Amino acid sequence: MSETVSAGGVSVEVRGTLCQAARDVIERAAADRVPSRLVSKDPTIWGPEAEPEAKIRLGWVDLPATSRELLPRLAELRDRIRDAGLDHVVLAGMGGSSLAPEVITRGLTVLDTTDPHQVARTLGDRIDRTVVVVASKSGSTIETDSHRRAYEQAFRDAGFSAAEIRRRVVVVTDPGSPLEAYATGAGYEVVLADPNVGGRYSALSAFGLVPSALAGADVTELLDAAAELAPTLALVDDNPGLLLGAALGGAGRDVDGAGQDKVVIADNGSGLLGFGDWAEQLIAESTGKEGRGLLPVVVEDTSAPGFAGAGPDAHLVTLGAAAPGDGTTVAGPLGAQFLLWEYATAVAGWVLGINPFDQPNVQESKDNTKALLERAGDGPLPEGEPVFVDDAVAVYADPLDGVDPLGGARDLRGALEALLQAVPDRGYLAVMAYLDRYGESAVAGVRPALARRLAGRQVTFGWGPRFLHSTGQYHKGGPQRGAFLQITGAVATDLPVPGKPYTFGRLQLAQALGDLGALRSRRRPVVRLHLRDRTAGVQQLLSVIAEG
Structure with missing residues (x-):
């Protein structure tokens, strides 16, 4: 038994016993008009307790269109830093501010640690050619604040003037954050992100696009792929996002202790290095609360020695090609997959009765x-x-x-x-x-x-x-x-x-x-x-x- 939807450049296949659970969810979603309500950013989908947060966290739905406004500025900024001889891009950010760019391009150095050995080695790498992107939604993340301070000191120690340091720091943050105020006062380039997008849903926002574009990635291609998928997400039929969300949520419901609430994510030739780590944050932070949720388990790819699939309480999701047995397979270009998984996670939250936009713990x-x-x-x-x-x-x-x-x-x-x-x-x-x-x-x-x-x-x-x-x-x-x-x-x-x-x-x-x-x-x-x-x-x- 299998169910496959291929639309908008993306394919999702659900196999085995998961099919019936997914179909049941899709019937409920159709009755409640969940697909059309979600793309129209209806904050009431997840219930009255979630509504205040959902009202200010659904901007990601529009990012394939609204983020295009950034493209001319990013092209100009990329040319400017290249003309200055700055070809080593370091991203100082955590979680939603770092995981998506790390998937988008390998031409980026990501600093998302407080380990002094790793920080020192990064600071000593090509300092004369470095531009650092300081990315924090709240503007007060302790790790990112520490990285900014360390880089400013490293630039000073390297003998750079204040004007030269200003050319080497780009800040991405939300409007009104303390980081915006600091960066503006310091004369840094500041790119403001959409405040109605949560960090883990921000792959196609300024947080994902700015460092990736500066490192040479084709971010227009990302938005194009997401835009191709976007119209399908309002549908009941031929909606790969709904099928994936229904499979995740339907399998993960813990009914009489028999749900598949572990989501084992394994690459099988997708070429999307690091995607599992990005999806891990999205799923875990969105659903792991109130004593329930889906636990993502990122494993070695399917060709690794000893790879044994999932287990009785686990739902195997492969990226790329299918693996033998029950499970789900997802394939498609990166930009579309970012939007697909964000949508599917929001649907899974609805299935599980969880607000997918807060992170109370x-x-x-x-x-x-x-x-x-x-x-x-x-x-x-x-x-x-x-x-x-x-x-x-x-x-x-x-x-x-x-x-x-x-x-x-x-x-x-x-x-x-x-x-x-x-x-x-x-x-x-x-x-x-x-x-x-x-x-x-x-x-x-x-x-x-x-x-x-x-x-x-x-x-x-x-x-x-x-x-x-x-x-x-x-x-x-x-x-x-x-x-x-x-x-x-x-x-x-x-x-x-x-x-x-x-x-x-x-x-x-x-x-x-x-x-x-x-x-x-x-x-x-x-x-x-x-x-x-x-x-x-x-x-x-x-x-x-x-x-x-």
Whole structure:
């Protein structure tokens, strides 16, 4: 059994038992006129509690048309920075401000970390040819503010005059934000985004287009592809966005404990590198709240050794070509896929009875980080003492309801085994690595290795702090089915945040501890592994997992 819709340059195919669930949703959507109401930006679709937020978050529907107003300015700005010899574009942004541009072009350096090693290496890369795009919707994102400060200092240290620095900074933000006020006063180029578009729905807005265009991407092509799809989204029949949203929402409804609420996203020849990470944020932040939602699980592509598809509680979505068995396959050009998935996620929110435009639990970890930094002052952050140290790894785990989460284990192998045992049926394990995404990239191998050990239960992997703007919402607002493995690392050479009383390393640790506190306050089982030597610790961790 299968259902396929190909329209607007996009194809969505749903196979197997998911078909009936999707058809049932489409019938309901037709009766409630959801497709036409959504494209006309009706904020009442998701119920009265969601209406105030939805009123100011549906501007993404019009972006294929309205963003064209940016194109002449972007072309002029791109020519200007190229004429100045600035061919290294750095994007300082988090979450919705960074994930889409990273998919659009590989010609961009994305700085979305507080790891001092990664920040220092980026600052030292082609500084004489660098233009930095500082992107923040709120204008107060702590990571992006820190990046801006670090780049301004690096430019000054390189001997650039104030006029030269002004040519090297471009700001993207919402009207009226504190960043707009600062940037205007500093004389920077400021591009204002549509304030009626939420960060995770902003791929086709100034947040996605400005850095991508400056890095050489054909953003007109993106908008053209999205514009071709847009007319189909008002329809009931021949609407690929409705079919995808119906499949995601219909499969994810937890009826008598049998829903497929994990969305396993695997590439199968799409060529859209990094798309799964973008979709992960969109789905997790939009649906993971009120004790329910869809958990996106971005896995290695279907050709990876040991790829085993989904599992009993998971819905496999492949990008590109179909994979054997039940699931959904999506194919089409990037610009259209951005709009397709945004629309489908909004539909899935309607199916699940969730407001897809708020993120009520994201702020908590931010507040915890701020409070930790303020309370500690110049003193040490409250890490506590490790339960034990095993070679390069120190293990931290607080009792949960008076019970040792390590089960008495006093070596790394035993600690990991205890954590795996804490993952419930239909649950998941989240690995959260506050490390250098490039310098310690090998640690990402923990995800597939642990997934093989868990045999059917899902394992996610996120780089801190960027996952806080993504799956971090689901971790705290979603169902109580997660176990958590946090990985931090010793800092060899720290880096100050100019104008602030903390370093990048201290900020990174405060973010890790702040999120740890948020998880523990919800009685989530969590273990922190601190790598006393990063290289040796990663190797030890991978070796212990492989040995079982």
